[in-house]
Amino acid sequence: MRTIGKTPGTGKRTPRPARRHRFVGAGLAAVLSAGLLAGCAEDGGSSANADGKTTLSVGVFGVFGYKQAGLYDEYEKKHPGIRIQENSTERNENYYPALLNHLSANSGLSDIQAVEVDNISEVARLHADKFVDMAKEDGVDKSDWLGWKWNQAKAPGGQVVGLGTDIGPMGVCYRKDLFQKAGLPTGREEVGRLWQGDWSKYVETGETYMKKAPKGTAFMDGAAGLYNGSVASYPTKYYSAGGKLVYKKSKAVRASWDLAMRAVEGRMTGRLKQFDKEWDQAYANGTFASVICPPWMLGYIKEKAGDKGADKWDVAAAPKPANWGGSFLTVPKRGKHAEEALKLAKWLTAPKQQAKLFRKQGSFPSARAAYALPEVKDATHAYFGDAPIGKIFSRAAEGIPTVPLGPKDQTVKTTISDIGILQVEQQGKSPEEGWNAAVKKIDDVVED
Amino acid sequence: MTSSRTDPAPGARATGRPAPAAGAPARAREGRGSRRHRWDARWSPYAFIAPFFCFFAAFGLFPLLYTGWASLHRVSLHDPAHMEWVGLRNFSRLLEDDFFWNALRNTFTIGVLSTVPQLLMALGLAHLLNYKLRGSTFFRVAVLTPYATSVAAATLVFGMLFGRDYGMINWGLGLVGIDHIDWENGTWTSQLAVSAIVIWRWTGYNALIYLAAMQAVPHDLYESAALDGASRRQQFVHVTLPSLRPTILFTVVVSTIGATQLFGEPLLFGGSQTGGGSHQYQTLGLYLYEQGWFDFQLGRASAIAWAMFLILIAIGLLNWLVARRLNKTH
Structure with missing residues (x-):
């Protein structure tokens, strides 16, 4: 610092060339800054082009x-x-x-x-x-x-x-090889009948699976997926028909939460958070046997499970029609x-x-x-054993209930999943602690 | 600051031209020229710094003041133009906001966990680099490469290293018979992991700053220390460290500011604004982001931003006091 200060005062200067440079420099700086500011103000909207289009x-x-x-x-x-x-x-x-x-x-x-x-x-x-x-x-x-x-x-x-x-009408994507090893049926009709009409039957199937589970595998990816599928199958979830936030007393939330807790306690989940890198890796390694999947997830599964999972996956109907996305x-x-x-x-x-x-x-x-x-009608998916996905998902789509939505649906859903369920499933907290933590966060968000 | 004392006054500099000895026309030309020269000398520095200050006013000062104004209102991201006056409510609710205190605590612990080892390691590295080494330029560039890496890339790689089921660190621990650690879900483990990213990225940068300062330490100090029989280690402790004091203070301040604003690493480490299921590694920056962009409470987010700003001012004041103290003892 100190040495720099000495130079300007010493020695004779030849002002002219230096000065011109300085003026040019100042002008350049001004032009540059003006250009930048103008660039920011430009609007990215639409317009009629020169060619009349x-x-x-x-x-x-x-x-x-x-x-x-x-x-x-x-x-x-x-x-x-x-x-x-x-x-x-x-x-x-x-x-x-x-x-x-x-x-x-x-x-x-x-x-x-x-x-x-x-x-x-x-x-x-x-x-x-x-x-x-x-x-x-x-x-x-x-x-x-x-x-x-x-x-x-x-x-x-x-x-x-x-x-x-x-x-996003939901189905259940499952691995035939793991189902077979655990002594469960593998045909998509039979598998669908295992839990038809009741999400708790899906958890019961999980209990059966875990008794003979292939080593290192779980029945489902995570409890949040189950919660999400179950809660979406009810005609009301977080908001009443009148538009009031009623998630604390909602039957859908209570029942789905309890199911998720049962799955955690039965240790039938892979303790994975959906769309995390660990979830992706678990597809590649085949460490869980089923995941609740809307049609848009099929491509994702195919990509993540890759060639190693070819001929292993199939898709069956979900217990109840429900929408996701x-x-x-x-x-x-x-x-x-x-x-x-x-x-x-x-x-x-x-x-x-x-x-x-x-x-x-x-x-x-x-x-x-x-x-x-x-x-749609004749659509099948080769990766999922040529499952008639057009038929499976259209049947689900027709049965999806009209759920009253509200402004904070997403907040409530992700908080219950990523705070509440995650605390219980991955951090070993009690269901009560998890639920209270989720409620505290949601209250904080919706408070005026 | 200190340089102005050694400089001659600007006016004196401007008159440093050949003495006027020639005829009148020449003098007139000379006068015009000098006026222009004076004008130039006086104003062009302002022209040079003007772009910075224009930009600072537009992108620094204005947002700062506007954020302060917004923090006194209830503002929703749904309709940011509509503000409702609430006075200091956003600040008073921070006092009883557990999420805020949690974030403040996390910011502090992650700050300590990352800054202390980082600066110590940087000092050690700089000391090693200060020796005559073969290919010293290579090593100097090498320690700087993490700094040139983007946060996103670094965090992605570290996220994979610290993975629960397939992470390389757990794999390594498994080889020596230690059970898998769920890095992200533990409070200390997740904070350590986030700190590790910060340490990795900034150690080399600080090492180079220390190295530059070490090379400015006069050689005769070491020579006389050696004559007095001081070992290498003693030279480091009694010659190098005291000479580095102002530099160390500078790096401490800069790293502290960086730690207070920590955002990218914890956000990308778990991929969510909550900073883990129990907010166990949510920093102030992340909490601000969550309140503003996920909970849509811009007024509250602005209050957090100002709280952070005040904390930084407090740190700045502390630094100033310590620096004054140091100068006095010198």
Whole structure:
């Protein structure tokens, strides 16, 4: 520090060249900073291009598969004046807050915005007036969709803020080899009958499995998956029909929690948190025999279990029909091309396109009419022993209850799973401690 | 700060030109030139630092003040433009917020667990690098490579090392007959694991800073110590360490600030904002993130941000006091 200070004062300076450099430097700095600031202010919205084409922007999270299934290309070919540009954010937990920000600032929105089912109720409740009301649009036929799916996007005022894309009717994916070694049946019909109609029978099957379990394996991946499947099969879970948060007294929550605890106490879970790297590794190593799986998980299982697991997996019906996941396409009113965007959203969610998307990407259609199309009706999955997944999952889809959703569904669900159940299952706390910890966190979040 | 004392005043510098001896036109030109020169000398430093301050105002000062304003309101991420005045409620509720105190405690313990070994190891490394080594440049670059690695990549690898079922550390422990440790689910084990990532990333960086300071220690000090019969170890303790005191203080402050803001490592280690099932390694930064972006309570998150800011100011003050003390004893 001290040595630096000495240099400027000593010696003669030749000012001119140095000075010019300095002016250039200062100018450059000013230009650079101005450019940077201007760059930040630029809007990423849609526009009509120089070639006269209208560019529609579609905001999604994760992989929606429209691009991969060639649906954008197909639409562009049919409508030469349209160009489609997809803006994808990898994770919904980053995508959704940004969407909320754009909504309240009323700028930066894409022409079409996807919304996840866990957030749709919140969006419908708080921002219904900012979206095109699908219930009033010509050419949108409510009966195309499953009733419960249509209703999920309905605001208290009756507006419908989005069109259903995919859904996640659950089944049970299981390993035939491990079932056989444990003395359980392996055919998917018989396996489905083991627990048909009652989630507790699934746990009972687990108890049977554990008696003769192959060494180092568990019956299911983790208790949270079981909880999630069970709680979603009830007609009410966290919110009452009147929109009140009632999870503490909910029969669905109580029964599902108890089941999960029973599974933990019976040591039939692999003590894994879903989508953790350990969960992935357990697929590769084949250390659990079953997992509750919606259609969108099949591709994931195939990828993680890999060639080593080929010919070993199959999929059976879940004890009761229940839904996990799915999304909606919404059209913000403020978009520059709301009319064109609506046409695209309608086309993308039409039964035919949904069926195509299922074929190529495995996203299960929410359009009931799609189930009769050959892409769905005759669909089988080679990795899962050619299981007729189209039939298995459409049957489940038809039976899914209409569950009243509320703004904090996701918080309640993940807190019960990732705090409550995880504390008991992985940290050895008592069920009571786990439950209290979850309640404390949820209360903290919803407190005003 | 100290440099200004040795410098001549800026005005004196500006007049350091050839004496005016020639005719009037030449003098006029000379005068114009000098005015420009003076103007230049006076203002261009400001022009140079202006971009920084413009950016700082836009991206540092404004968010800071706005966050302070938001912390006095109930603000939801659903509608950030709508604010409801609550006074100091967000701060008073922090006092009785178990999650906040837990996060503060975790930040402190992880901070100690990571900073102390990190700086000690850095000192040792720097001492070794200070010897005449073959390929010393290689070693110096090598210790800096972890610093150049992204948090995400490092944490991903460490997450796999510390895995419960298939982690390499547990595999190694298994070889010597020790049972598997569930690193992520234990309080101390998870904090150790997170600290390990921090230590790995920052030790080399601090080692280089120490090394630079060590090379500035005058050689004759060592020579006279050697003449007095001091061993290598004694030289290190009695010559190197005292000379390094200001540098050590600097690294302590910088690492403490870094530890207070710790965020990326605990977030990516378990892949969730909760910092484990019992929040056992949730730091203040992570808690802020959870409150703002998952619980949608921006007002509360802003209050946490300001609490962190105040903690850092307190650390800064403490540093200043200690530094003054050190200077006095010198």
